[in-house]
């Protein structure tokens with residue numbers, strides 16, 4: 347299995363590189379030139395393609411021959427970075443490749459998510475402020491995901507809860523809609539978000555799904571497991 351990790355030098359990206367290497371996958375990582383040093387620990391074990399993740403030539407080269415592409419979608423800046431990245435991956439990934447994208451709970455596939463007040467505040471108040479100061483554009487991350495949802499590709503959009511650092515607790519659990527009781531705890535260790543992304547590559551049940559995830563040892567996940575007798 348050859349996989350490309352777009353946004354490999356970020357926190358989520360580096361965890362995904364490690365999980366992919368642990369599985370014996372061949373890894374190609376894309377990251378900004380100034381961030382190559384953040385991948386030093388993987389030197390000699392992965393191929394690095396330097397450049398902006400929305401640079402279509404960079405992505406075309408990076409995804410060539412890949413069976414899977416893991417893409418970190420981030421809303422930074424106001425120049426359509428997220429949608430440009432998603433579009434390039436959709437356009438250049440080999441037909442049939444598994445495409446897995448990361449985002450947050452704020453992305454809704456069908457409008458049926460019920461959001462916690464804190465998240466509504468962040469998106470509704472901080473989102474416009476970030477856009478005003480040209481720091482980030484959450485709307486562009488929404489647009490990126492809209493394009494993925496509309497595509498016929500073998501995609502999965504993994505929607506992360508609030509994140510924290512810490513040791514792995516195991517594969518997160520998921521549900522189709524934020525607001526479902528299993529997700530109430532709203533916390534996942536970042537290393538396990540990455541695990542879910544990498545595991546999705548070989549999970550056909552997640553094709554054309556937008557799972558919202560939460561840590562498998564959080565109170566809400568454990569309560570749910572008890573209820574269904576797992």
Ligand SMILES: NC(=O)c1ccc[n+]([C@@H]2O[C@H](COP(=O)([O-])OP(=O)(O)OC[C@H]3O[C@@H](n4cnc5c(N)ncnc54)[C@H](OP(=O)(O)O)[C@@H]3O)[C@@H](O)[C@H]2O)c1
Nearest residue numbers: 353355356357358378381419420422448449450506507509
């Ligand atoms: N943070 C949260 O609480 C949270 C919650 C839910 C979901 N998520 C999702 O999780 C994923 C990873 O997020 P994260 O917060 O953990 O961050 P992260 O893994 O550290 O990733 C940040 C990415 O953004 C890139 N980046 C940073 N500044 C940039 C800029 N100005 N222009 C272009 N690229 C820039 C970084 O590249 P460099 O290495 O080159 O800097 C890196 O690839 C995202 O899809 C996010 O939507 C995050």
